[in-house]
Amino acid sequence: MEYTIFILLLPLAMFLLLGLLDTKLKPRVAGILGTLGMTVCTALAYYTAYLFFTQSRVDGVYPSHTPVNYEWLRFTEHLHIDLGIYLDPISVMMLVVITTVSLMVHIYSLGYMHGEKGFQRYYAFLSLFSMSMLGLVVATNIFQMYIFWELVGVSSYLLIGFYYTKPAAIAASKKAFIVTRFADLGFLIGILILSFFTKTFDFATLTANPSAIITESAGMTFMGCSVASWALALIFMGGAGKSAMFPLHIWLPDAMEGPTPVSALIHAATMVVAGVYLVARLFPVYCVTPEVLDLITTVGAITALYAAIVACVQTDIKRVLAFSTISQIAFMIVALGVASDTDLHAGLGYMASMFHLFTHAMFKALLFLGAGAIIHAVHSNEMSEMGGLRKYMPITHITFLIACLAIAGIPPFSGFFSKDEILTAVMHKSTFWGIWMTIVAGLTAFYMFRLYFRIFWWKETDCSHHTPHEAPLTMTLPLIFLAVVTCVAGFIPFGELVSVNGQPYHIHLDMSVATTSIIVAVCAILLATWMYLKENNKPGNIEKATSVLHRAAYRRFYIDEIYLFITHKIIFNLICRPIAWFDRHIIDGTMDMFANVTQCVSARIKGLQSGSVQGYVWLILIGSLLVATITICCCL
Amino acid sequence: METPMMYYIVISLVMFFAGVYGFMTRKNMLMMLISIELMLNAVDINFAVFNRFLFPGQMEGMIFSIFAIAIAAAETAIAIAIIINIYRHIRNIDADNLDDMKY
Amino acid sequence: MELLPLAQQVIFYLLAAVIVICSILAVTTRRILRAATYLLFTLLATAGIYFMLDYTFLGSVQIAVYAGGILVLFVFSILLTSHPGEETEKSSKTKRILGLIAAIAGIVTCGYALFTYPWSSTAVGEAQSIQQIGHALIGMEKFQYLLPFEAVSVLLLACIIGAIMIARKR
Numbered sequence: 001m002e003y004t005i006f007i008l009l010l011p012l013a014m015f016l017l018l019g020l021l022d023t024k025l026k027p028r029v030a031g032i033l034g035t036l037g038m039t040v041c042t043a044l045a046y047y048t049a050y051l052f053f054t055q056s057r058v059d060g061v062y063p064s065h066t067p068v069n070y071e072w073l074r075f076t077e078h079l080h081i082d083l084g085i086y087l088d089p090i091s092v093m094m095l096v097v098i099t100t101v102s103l104m105v106h107i108y109s110l111g112y113m114h115g116e117k118g119f120q121r122y123y124a125f126l127s128l129f130s131m132s133m134l135g136l137v138v139a140t141n142i143f144q145m146y147i148f149w150e151l152v153g154v155s156s157y158l159l160i161g162f163y164y165t166k167p168a169a170i171a172a173s174k175k176a177f178i179v180t181r182f183a184d185l186g187f188l189i190g191i192l193i194l195s196f197f198t199k200t201f202d203f204a205t206l207t208a209n210p211s212a213i214i215t216e217s218a219g220m221t222f223m224g225c226s227v228a229s230w231a232l233a234l235i236f237m238g239g240a241g242k243s244a245m246f247p248l249h250i251w252l253p254d255a256m257e258g259p260t261p262v263s264a265l266i267h268a269a270t271m272v273v274a275g276v277y278l279v280a281r282l283f284p285v286y287c288v289t290p291e292v293l294d295l296i297t298t299v300g301a302i303t304a305l306y307a308a309i310v311a312c313v314q315t316d317i318k319r320v321l322a323f324s325t326i327s328q329i330a331f332m333i334v335a336l337g338v339a340s341d342t343d344l345h346a347g348l349g350y351m352a353s354m355f356h357l358f359t360h361a362m363f364k365a366l367l368f369l370g371a372g373a374i375i376h377a378v379h380s381n382e383m384s385e386m387g388g389l390r391k392y393m394p395i396t397h398i399t400f401l402i403a404c405l406a407i408a409g410i411p412p413f414s415g416f417f418s419k420d421e422i423l424t425a426v427m428h429k430s431t432f433w434g435i436w437m438t439i440v441a442g443l444t445a446f447y448m449f450r451l452y453f454r455i456f457w458w459k460e461t462d463c464s465h466h467t468p469h470e471a472p473l474t475m476t477l478p479l480i481f482l483a484v485v486t487c488v489a490g491f492i493p494f495g496e497l498v499s500v501n502g503q504p505y506h507i508h509l510d511m512s513v514a515t516t517s518i519i520v521a522v523c524a525i526l527l528a529t530w531m532y533l534k535e536n537n538k539p540g541n542i543e544k545a546t547s548v549l550h551r552a553a554y555r556r557f558y559i560d561e562i563y564l565f566i567t568h569k570i571i572f573n574l575i576c577r578p579i580a581w582f583d584r585h586i587i588d589g590t591m592d593m594f595a596n597v598t599q600c601v602s603a604r605i606k607g608l609q610s611g612s613v614q615g616y617v618w619l620i621l622i623g624s625l626l627v628a629t630i631t632i633c634c635c636l
Numbered sequence: 637m638e639t640p641m642m643y644y645i646v647i648s649l650v651m652f653f654a655g656v657y658g659f660m661t662r663k664n665m666l667m668m669l670i671s672i673e674l675m676l677n678a679v680d681i682n683f684a685v686f687n688r689f690l691f692p693g694q695m696e697g698m699i700f701s702i703f704a705i706a707i708a709a710a711e712t713a714i715a716i717a718i719i720i721n722i723y724r725h726i727r728n729i730d731a732d733n734l735d736d737m738k739y
Numbered sequence: 740m741e742l743l744p745l746a747q748q749v750i751f752y753l754l755a756a757v758i759v760i761c762s763i764l765a766v767t768t769r770r771i772l773r774a775a776t777y778l779l780f781t782l783l784a785t786a787g788i789y790f791m792l793d794y795t796f797l798g799s800v801q802i803a804v805y806a807g808g809i810l811v812l813f814v815f816s817i818l819l820t821s822h823p824g825e826e827t828e829k830s831s832k833t834k835r836i837l838g839l840i841a842a843i844a845g846i847v848t849c850g851y852a853l854f855t856y857p858w859s860s861t862a863v864g865e866a867q868s869i870q871q872i873g874h875a876l877i878g879m880e881k882f883q884y885l886l887p888f889e890a891v892s893v894l895l896l897a898c899i900i901g902a903i904m905i906a907r908k909r
Contacts, residue, residue: 658766
């Protein structure tokens, strides 16, 4: 399976080609080239998946492969960084997800970005991102993953800041980069601690002997927690940064300043699930530190509820989708947190998480692409500008509805199956978190249908000056494709392919959980219908009745303000300013003093360099006569 | 060899300090160069004289003088080239006027 | 050069008088062409001193290079840079007095050192023939000077090129 290297090299080549030629290429040519490259890549990924999942099982498990691996840097006898490709069920699954969504976004952008300045650059960055993300999922070792992890961050930064003339986009890209970079610091420290004790970066070695970190660092504690817990919690910090977990989520809503297809690709379907993937990849190691898994569960659950509440009151449709993404990723994180690898049943959360990752990528990409089509038609992100669009954009309307049903958890759409598995797994572990997550699921249904009704129903738009029209074929095709996938993905026997220990797991619905979640979802949808079907002042009344809460939620519970307060008021004033003062006055002052002293002295003595030869001869003569006289006197 | 060595040395001494005096008092660069030649010549005499009176069996001093003469020739050629170049630029060869490049 | 002791004395004093007078005149005269002429006399008298010391080769070199070559260069450059008959401006009185004081102080210091130093001479030796000088200049043994000789030849070449480069019209 050596050809899998081309899945990485092809987008890289496209990046170099499009990036270096840039405006030498016609935009159309660049777009088609990029799309073709991604098509080949997708075909290769599908073929790999086909080969991988049709191979015979060994001990009931699909054997993993390392078709490409070469040593890149060697530090010590044990520690070395390799670059290679590691294929196991989850990485193959991720390959399929990434290439599919990426291909759809490539096709969609042909229409969406048509006529934009920097079209070629856009495609070059898309290729760079695809390459980095694919490299991340097939990484053979944690350090390779880290390298590609940062590359993903860079391409995300570049794409968010694509409209670099817009100050908001620049600020957003900077924020995304700084916040994720801050989280990655934790990730790096975690990696170093982990590999220091286990003496390996390699995933296969790490997961084969997950308790190595415990035995190697036995007895060492730091601030009351064992070193192993610290290492894994710090690694999770990196994942939480990328996956926009509370409180590191602040960059994701702002990242919506980028082009909408980019939001679909990076900030909904692929990059933001990197954190989930990271935890899943190291899952056997996480299982030896249950306290870290509890931490993961708690963080995920809080994030899920927080993001769901905020999503209910946002008015920018991309912000709503952004918070919904945060909430859904939190679902996956919670599912991982409640799983364990003792047996298949206990590991249900792992499978559910991966399943939800898969289905979520599809329907969330669909939602974003649909939102893109709407924005394309209306030229605004604000809900108040929309309403009654169903007549003008039938295809978008239908596909958007399918995606909303899927995310709300209505059978037979894919979201129902994966979310139901998650709820079952959570309920199995702890009833408290189970009820909590069920409420969040209900909120999900509510805010998604609020969005749906506000866009497509609510009011009849006055279309005298501008008629919204359906998007071109290049944009509707991906929508239709993703809608079809969303309809059928739930029936994929996912448990057979991916599970915590690789053994096939037959998915069966827990009827009580399923019924509850459907009832909750339907109630939420009905509530949304009642409130938003026709233009009325019910939502306004509710807003007034709960004005404090509403404003707090609208301002995202002031988390951004808290960050600003901490960074500007506390860190800048109390730490940075004294340091800056010290730097400016003490360090610079010392240097200035040297310079000034030298300058003063030289200003005084520069008169000696008169440039007059005779003056010099005078000095020489007087000097030599003095020396001669002194010598003579000494000899007397 | 009836003439004592000191006689010769006194001659060269006078010649040398005549050069020094000239170098310090004259502004014209050609005059300064002439003074330098005087000093060099005085030194050459000293070499030859010391060789003759103190180490008559050897010839280091004389050969040193020969080299000094050769180098003096080279030095004079270059110096005169420079002086002519300066004259072309500022129509003057007074050392006092050459302060454009001072600090 | 076998001369009567008396004649030798007379010639020595003559040369000494020429050197002293001409060198002082060379640095004090205000006509630059005259200064060059006095310098010529000084150099010729120096060559005479060399002859008296039995350094005939050195004397010839002195005449050929100094009196012949360098002086011609001086005269040319003087003619190029000044008008005939033109007098250089008088240097200031203080400057002259200071220069005189310095020169006399130098003469006193050096003279004192020279006259008080206990000179000791080695045995009297033979005068060297031109053949010996030639061997010494291009030999590679001890007290032979091939390397400086070649270095000087390179120096002269560089100096010719440099002089052309500096003085040529652009």
